[in-house]
Amino acid sequence: MSYFTLSLTLFFILIPLVLSKTLRLDLERDVLVATVRAIVQLLLVGYILTFVFEGNHPLYMLIMIIIMITTAVLNARKKGQHIKGITWKLAVTITTVEVVTQGILLGFKIVPATAQYVIPISGMMIGNAMVLSILFLNRFAAEVDAHQDEIELILSLGGTPKQAIHHQLIQAIKAGVSPTIESQKTIGLVQLPGMMSGQIIGGADPMQAVQFQILIIFALLTNAAISSIMLGFLSYPALFTKQMQLLKEQ
Amino acid sequence: MHAISFQDVSYEVTQKKILSQITGHFTKGRITTLVGPSGAGKTTLLKLCNGLLTPTTGQIHILNRAYEEYSPPDLRTTVGIALQAAPMIRGTVYDNLALPLTLKKQTLPPQKAAHYLEAVGLSKDICQQDARDLSGGQRQRVSIARTLINEPAILLLDEITSALDQAAADSIEKLIMQLNQQHDVTVIWITHNLEQALRVSDEVWVMIDGKLIQQGTPAILQQPTHQQVQQFTEGALR
Numbered sequence: 001m002s003y004f005t006l007s008l009t010l011f012f013i014l015i016p017l018v019l020s021k022t023l024r025l026d027l028e029r030d031v032l033v034a035t036v037r038a039i040v041q042l043l044l045v046g047y048i049l050t051f052v053f054e055g056n057h058p059l060y061m062l063i064m065i066i067i068m069i070t071t072a073v074l075n076a077r078k079k080g081q082h083i084k085g086i087t088w089k090l091a092v093t094i095t096t097v098e099v100v101t102q103g104i105l106l107g108f109k110i111v112p113a114t115a116q117y118v119i120p121i122s123g124m125m126i127g128n129a130m131v132l133s134i135l136f137l138n139r140f141a142a143e144v145d146a147h148q149d150e151i152e153l154i155l156s157l158g159g160t161p162k163q164a165i166h167h168q169l170i171q172a173i174k175a176g177v178s179p180t181i182e183s184q185k186t187i188g189l190v191q192l193p194g195m196m197s198g199q200i201i202g203g204a205d206p207m208q209a210v211q212f213q214i215l216i217i218f219a220l221l222t223n224a225a226i227s228s229i230m231l232g233f234l235s236y237p238a239l240f241t242k243q244m245q246l247l248k249e250q
Numbered sequence: 251m252h253a254i255s256f257q258d259v260s261y262e263v264t265q266k267k268i269l270s271q272i273t274g275h276f277t278k279g280r281i282t283t284l285v286g287p288s289g290a291g292k293t294t295l296l297k298l299c300n301g302l303l304t305p306t307t308g309q310i311h312i313l314n315r316a317y318e319e320y321s322p323p324d325l326r327t328t329v330g331i332a333l334q335a336a337p338m339i340r341g342t343v344y345d346n347l348a349l350p351l352t353l354k355k356q357t358l359p360p361q362k363a364a365h366y367l368e369a370v371g372l373s374k375d376i377c378q379q380d381a382r383d384l385s386g387g388q389r390q391r392v393s394i395a396r397t398l399i400n401e402p403a404i405l406l407l408d409e410i411t412s413a414l415d416q417a418a419a420d421s422i423e424k425l426i427m428q429l430n431q432q433h434d435v436t437v438i439w440i441t442h443n444l445e446q447a448l449r450v451s452d453e454v455w456v457m458i459d460g461k462l463i464q465q466g467t468p469a470i471l472q473q474p475t476h477q478q479v480q481q482f483t484e485g486a487l488r
Contacts, residue, residue, distance in 0.1 A: 149337040156300055156331050158323040158400060159353040167340070243304050244322040 072130035140172035161240040176228030253436040259308030283447040286457035330402030336393035338381035387418035
C-alpha cells in the first residue's frame with residue numbers, strides 16, 4: 001500500500017469530525033489528537049519492528065518486551081491507585097503471563113523463537129493482560145464498595161480478610177475471565193479476529209491463519225485466568241490492616 | 251470486675267478526632283447502654299471494643315487482658331457485635347446462622363440452629379428461607395442469634411431496635427435481658443431511645459461530641475446533674 005493510498009483513509013477521520021461538529025459533540029480535538037498519536041506511534045513502532053526483526057537479536061526482543069510491560073503497567077495502575085503496591089503487583093502479574101505464554105510456545109517449539117513471532121504474540125498477550133487487569137480492578141473496587149457491610153460482618157464474627165472478601169474476589173475474577181470465554185464461543189461466527197484478518201489480507205493461507213488464531217485464543221484463555229487470579233490474590237491483602245480491618249477510602 | 255476498660259482512649263481519622271480521651275469501664279455481667287446525640291462516637295466506640303477499629307492512642311483491656319494480647323479473630327469471638335443494619339450474607343437463614351462456625355470450618359447441627367432460633371423467638375421452620383426475604387425484626391433476631399453462636403462473653407448491640415415496631419422492639423428487649431440474666435452475658439447497647447435505656451440499663455454512658463460526659467446508674471438520665479446531660483435528655487425526651 002502506498003503512502004498516498006494510506007492517506008486516503010483519512011476520510012475515515014473526516015466522518016467523525018463532521019458528525020462531531022454538526023451534532024456539537026465537542027469531540028473534534030480528541031479525534032485529531034487520537035489520529036495524530038495513532039499515526040506517529042504506529043509509524044514509530046513500524047520502524048522499530050523493522051529494526052528488531054532485521055537484527056533478530058534476543059536483547060532487542062527483551063528490550064521491546066520490557067517496554068511493552070512497563071507501558072501496560074503504567075496504564076493499568078491508574079485504576080488501582082487505592083491498592084498499596086499496585087505497580088509491582090501488576091508488573092509481577094503481567095510478567096508472569098508473558099513468561100508462561102512464551103514458555104509454553106517456545107518451550108514446546110510451537111512457534112519459532114524469532115522476533116517475527118515473539119514480538120507480535122507478546123504484544124497481544126501483554127495488551128490483553130493489561131485490559132483484563134483494568135477490568136478486574138474496576139470490578140473489584142465496585143464489589144468491595146457495594147458490599148462493605150458484608151465484609152465487615154464476616155470480620156466482626158472472627159473471619160479472616162480472605163474469608164471476608166472471598167465472594168467479592170471471586171465475582172471480580174469471573175468478571176475478568178468471562179469476556180475471554182464468551183468471545184471464544186462466538187469467534188469466527190460474529191467477528192473475525194484482528195490477527196487472522198490481518199494475515200488473510202496480507203495474503204496468507206486462511207487455514208494457516210486459522211491455526212495461528214487457535215493458538216492465540218488458547219493462550220489468551222491462560223492469560224485471562226492467570227492475570228485475574230494472580231492480581232486478585234496479590235491485591236486483596238492491601239485492602240486490610242494488620243489487625244484485619246477493612247481499609248476504607250477516607 | 252471490668253468486662254472492658256478504657257484508659258485515655260482516642261480515635262482519629264485523617265486528623266479528625268472521633269473519640270477523645272475516653273476513660274471508663276463496662277462492668278462484667280451488667281447491661282450498659284450508650285446514649286448520646288448522633289455523631290457522638292458511640293458506634294466507633296463499639297467497633298473499638300470488637301477490634302473492627304484500633305484506637306489511635308490509649309489502652310483498652312478486655313476481661314482484664316490487654317487488647318493487643320488478643321488475635322483479631324479471638325477478640326471478635328470474645329466480644330460479639332450485632333450491627334445496626336443486621337447485614338445478611340447470600341443464602342438461607344441457616345447459612346447465616348452457621349456463618350461463625352463455617353468460618354472456623356465447623357458445621358452447625360440443625361438441632362442447634364433450631365435451638366438458637368427458638369432462643370431469639372423465631373420458628374425453626376424459617377431455616378431454609380432466603381435470609382434476604384426476612385422482615386426487619388426477623389433480620390435483627392437472626393443477627394443476634396448469629397452473634398450468639400460464637401458464645402461471646404460480651405455482646406455489643408448497635409441500635410438493634412431502631413428500625414422495629416414497638417412490639418418487635420419489646421420482645422428483643424426481653425430477649426437481651428434474659429440472655430444477660432440467664433447466661434451472664436455482658437451487654438453494651440447503643441440506643442437513641444432514652445425510655446428503652448431506662449428500662450434495660452444497669453448502667454449508662456452518656457457520650458457527646460466524642461467525649462464520655464458521664465457514666466453511672468440510669469438515675470443520671472432521670473435527674474441529670476450535669477448540664478450537657480440535662481440539655482441532651484431534655485432534647486431527646488421532648
